Structures are given as C-alpha cells and as structure tokens.
Amino acid sequence: MVLSRTSQYAIQALIYIATQAPGEPVLNRDIAERLNVPAAYLAKILQNLCKHGLLDSFRGRLGGFCLREGMHKSTLMHVLQLTEGPDFTKNCILGLKECSDETACPMHFKWKPVKNKIISMLNFMTLDELAKAVLTGKYRLADLPASAIPS
Amino acid sequence: MVLSRTSQYAIQALIYIATQAPGEPVLNRDIAERLNVPAAYLAKILQNLCKHGLLDSFRGRLGGFCLREGMHKSTLMHVLQLTEGPDFTKNCILGLKECSDETACPMHFKWKPVKNKIISMLNFMTLDELAKAVLTGKYRLADLPASAIPS
DNA sequence: TATAATTCGGACAAAAAACTCTTTAAGGAG
DNA sequence: CTCCTTAAAGAGTTTTTTGTCCGAATTATA
Ligand code: FES
Ligand code: FES
Numbered sequence: 001m002v003l004s005r006t007s008q009y010a011i012q013a014l015i016y017i018a019t020q021a022p023g024e025p026v027l028n029r030d031i032a033e034r035l036n037v038p039a040a041y042l043a044k045i046l047q048n049l050c051k052h053g054l055l056d057s058f059r060g061r062l063g064g065f066c067l068r069e070g071m072h073k074s075t076l077m078h079v080l081q082l083t084e085g086p087d088f089t090k091n092c093i094l095g096l097k098e099c100s101d102e103t104a105c106p107m108h109f110k111w112k113p114v115k116n117k118i119i120s121m122l123n124f125m126t127l128d129e130l131a132k133a134v135l136t137g138k139y140r141l142a143d144l145p146a147s148a149i150p151s
Numbered sequence: 152m153v154l155s156r157t158s159q160y161a162i163q164a165l166i167y168i169a170t171q172a173p174g175e176p177v178l179n180r181d182i183a184e185r186l187n188v189p190a191a192y193l194a195k196i197l198q199n200l201c202k203h204g205l206l207d208s209f210r211g212r213l214g215g216f217c218l219r220e221g222m223h224k225s226t227l228m229h230v231l232q233l234t235e236g237p238d239f240t241k242n243c244i245l246g247l248k249e250c251s252d253e254t255a256c257p258m259h260f261k262w263k264p265v266k267n268k269i270i271s272m273l274n275f276m277t278l279d280e281l282a283k284a285v286l287t288g289k290y291r292l293a294d295l296p297a298s299a300i301p302s
Numbered sequence: 303t304a305t306a307a308t309t310c311g312g313a314c315a316a317a318a319a320a321c322t323c324t325t326t327a328a329g330g331a332g
Numbered sequence: 333c334t335c336c337t338t339a340a341a342g343a344g345t346t347t348t349t350t351g352t353c354c355g356a357a358t359t360a361t362a
C-alpha cells in the first residue's frame with residue numbers, strides 16, 4: 001500500500017524543485033528543510049537522481065540541484081523506476097516470482113485491473129502538473145514544515 | 152506496490168490452510184514446504200495469527216494449525232490489518248501524516264479512488280473463495296513448490 | 303510412564319532500509 | 333590566490349525486517 005521512504009522523498013523533492021524557477025539551482029538544505037526530511041539522506045537520493053539524468057547538480061556558490069532540461073515532463077512512473085527498481089510493477093502481489101496470466105496466483109485476476117489503473121495513473125502524472133497543483137496552494141508537499149508559522 | 156513478506160506469507164499460508172479439510176490441523180512444516188518459505192519464520196507468523204484469533208493451534212502429536220470456526224469467511228482486509236497494522240489503509244501515498252481531503256497531497260485526489268478500489272477488493276476477498284480458486288488448479292499459491300502435487 | 307511429535311517463547315543473527323559523518327572536489331567571489 | 337559554499341563519495345551507524353536456534357511446554361500413543 002505504500003512506497004519506500006526513499007521514493008516518497010524523491011517524489012516530494014522533485015515536485016518541490018519543479019515548483020521553483022527553472023534553471024535556478026535549489027539547495028539540498030532548503031529542500032530538506034521545506035520537506036522536513038533528513039538532509040544528508042535526501043542528498044544521497046538527489047545524487048542518485050542526478051546519475052540517472054533527472055537532475056543537474058552544481059557545486060560551489062550558487063550551486064544546488066535543478067531539473068534537467070525537459071525533465072519537467074517526467075512521469076512518476078519514470079521516477080519510481082529509478083527509486084524502486086526497473087520492474088517494480090512486474091511483481092506478484094503475493095510474492096510469486098512472476099506475475100502473468102499464465103502463472104496466476106489466486107489474487108491475480110482481481111488485482112490486475114487495479115494494478116493497471118495504478119500504472120496508467122503513474123504514467124499520467126508529470127512533475128510539472130504536480131508542481132502546478134502545489135502552486136495553487138490547495139495541496140501539501142509535507143506536513144507542518146518547521147516554517148509553518150500561522151502568525 | 153507490494154505487501155511485506157510477512158503479509159505475503161500470512162496470506163499464502165491462510166489460503167493453503169483453507170484448502171485443507173477443516174478441523175484437521177495442518178503442520179507448520181508442511182505449509183512451509185508447500186509454500187517454499189522459511190519454516191521458523193512462518194511459525195512466528197502463524198503464532199501471531201493465533202493470538203489474534205484467526206487460527207487455532209494444537210501442540211503435540213496430531214497438532215498443527217487450523218482456521219478457527221467461522222474464519223473461513225475472513226477477508227484479506229482482516230488479515231492485513233493484523234500483519235500490516237490496523238491503519239495500513241490510512242496512510243498518505245507520499246508519506247504525509249494524515250491522508251484526507253482537507254490535508255491533501257498533490258497525488259491525493261488521483262490516488263483516492265484507486266485506494267478505495269483496493270480497499271473494497273480486500274474487503275471482498277475471503278479465504279474461502281481464494282481457497283476454492285486454488286482448488287480448481289488454475290491458480291498458484293507458490294512458484295515451483297518442492298512437490299507440485301497438493302493432493 | 304516413556305517417547306516422539308508438535309507448538310511456544312525468547313534470544314539471537316543476518317540482511318535490508320534509513321540515516322549520519324567525514325573528507326574531498328569543484329566553483330564563485332573577493 | 334584564498335576563502336567560502338556547495339555537492340560528491342564513501343564509510344559507518346541505527347533501526348526495521350526477515351530469518352534462525354534452542355529449550356520448554358503440551359499432547360497422543362505405545
Ligand atoms: S500472479 Fe500474483 S498478482 Fe499476478
Ligand atoms: S493526502 Fe496523500 S494520498 Fe491522501
């Protein structure tokens with residue numbers, strides 16, 4: 001029912017970066033504070049996303065992370081294939097090696113349509129759209145960030 | 152996208168027990184062999200299901216585990232609430248503390264209908280029905296069991 | 303009663319996931 | 333060139349999950 005923490009952090013961070021001005025590097029420290037997640041751990045995740053071409057990173061002053069050209073259109077499926085492994089959609093819900101109509105477990109034919117729904121949903125949601133949603137102010141990226149002073 | 156191994160083992164074992172003659176205790180060793188899972192670990196899981204009233208256990212000769220009276224009608228939701236915790240359906244997919252329309256993350260309104268679909272599916276599937284499906288021979292409980300002939 | 307078969311319970315071990323620390327390299331500004 | 337800021341890299345730690353081991357309790361049967 002859930003994603004790994006790593007995936008959750010990755011998605012949150014990417015959406016946050018997508019809400020910022022393109023081409024302006026965002027500091028890992030700022031992302032971590034905004035999302036209220038451990039900075040050193042987040043850094044590892046972002047580094048990994050860099051290696052896989054989703055982000056660009058810059059060191060030194062004015063450094064930070066920003067979405068690589070064109071990656072605003074990346075889908076959550078793309079992101080999750082990096083964080084959860086390339087065939088995270090190919091697993092049987094009961095843990096069998098293979099999930100297919102030919103080797104179906106007793107849940108398979110009920111689960112399959114739901115799974116397909118999830119897959120198409122993930123293929124449909126892009127970072128850009130999610131960022132736009134956040135920018136409307138109607139949606140939250142993190143719960144009660146340290147700087148949520150209602151003054 | 153996946154369940155914990157513990158949940159997978161629990162569901163597999165319960166379905167297997169449900170396929171066996173009611174009232175006849177099934178040996179942990181036999182279940183483990185049939186499902187090809189570690190016996191000592193499975194025993195822990197079954198003990199836990201006993202404590203929560205889903206199974207009855209008997210020690211000594213002719214001992215083993217069998218479904219408690221009426222529990223053939225248990226749903227997967229019931230099982231998973233024991234193995235994954237009582238509010239495993241209440242979590243936000245992005246990891247926020249609360250999942251609700253009022254505190255929605257950017258995925259919430261897309262995810263919610265899918266989640267509801269999963270929940271109703273889990274509420275609908277009973278051990279009895281899954282066991283029947285397995286007994287037709289069309290579905291697998293485990294991949295390549297040591298002995299591919301149940302009975 | 304003695305014995306073998308089984309679960310029970312707790313401690314233990316290994317592996318994976320989550321998280322931290324430290325050092326190094328790179329880049330911008332004075 | 334020097335200083336400061338930042339990410340990169342890698343080793344190390346902690347926590348959770350998964351899995352093992354063993355001795356004690358229980359029960360049928362001979
Ligand atoms: S075989 Fe189990 S979900 Fe497809
Ligand atoms: S708030 Fe994130 S899924 Fe409901």
